[in-house]
Amino acid sequence: MSPKQALVVGASRGLGLVLAGELVRRGRHVIATTRRDSPDLPGVEIESLEMTSPVQLAALRERLAGRNLDLLFVNAAIDRGNTPIGEVPTDVFTEVMVTNALSPLRTVEALGDLVTPDGTIAVMSSEQGSISLNTEDGYELYKASKAALNQLMRSYATRTAGDGRTKLLIDPGHNRTRLGGPDAPLDPEESIPAVVDVLEAEAGKPGLRFLDRHGEPVPW
Structure with missing residues (x-):
């Protein structure tokens, strides 16, 4: 049997890199x-992608035509500091929203049909996105x-509710990465295996869930 195929978008470093490994x-x-x-x-097929570029995303979709993915995992986030919203420049607001919200969903829209009907589409989220x-x-x-x-992923899941795929928003916890900082309490080498455990446990369950690295629901 051929091994299951996974596509990890955003694996240059940090959580995505550890996830791919x-x-x-x-x-x-x-x-x-x-x-x-x-x-x-080692053993990973590398593709180049600037996820905020629709042109590069379309080109990647063309290169991957015919692939049957069991897992699509989209990982992307930037942070531009702890500034009250009234002081955030418009260009910074746009940059963060495009990178953290719009581009991941564009990626899901562009590549989701490569995922098998019983496969999983997952996006790296955070409990920081929980309103409650x-x-x-x-x-x-x-x-x-x-x-x-999270809201855009909910809209996507609602629109594609009949496709049978598992859809997940994953909160990996506060990890020591460039984004999370050196004082974060979690080591990606320990938290990411737990995330993969959740991916494996949830595989084959249609619909959208927002879960932490222990498989527990995160409040919306």
């Missing part, structure tokens, strides 16, 4: 996209972008 260790054939430099990922959990001050733009991501 973990999927390989579990026997998947992994295609991983990077923006510029190709990371050292937003009870602490700070990082207003980042929180808004993740809430927008």
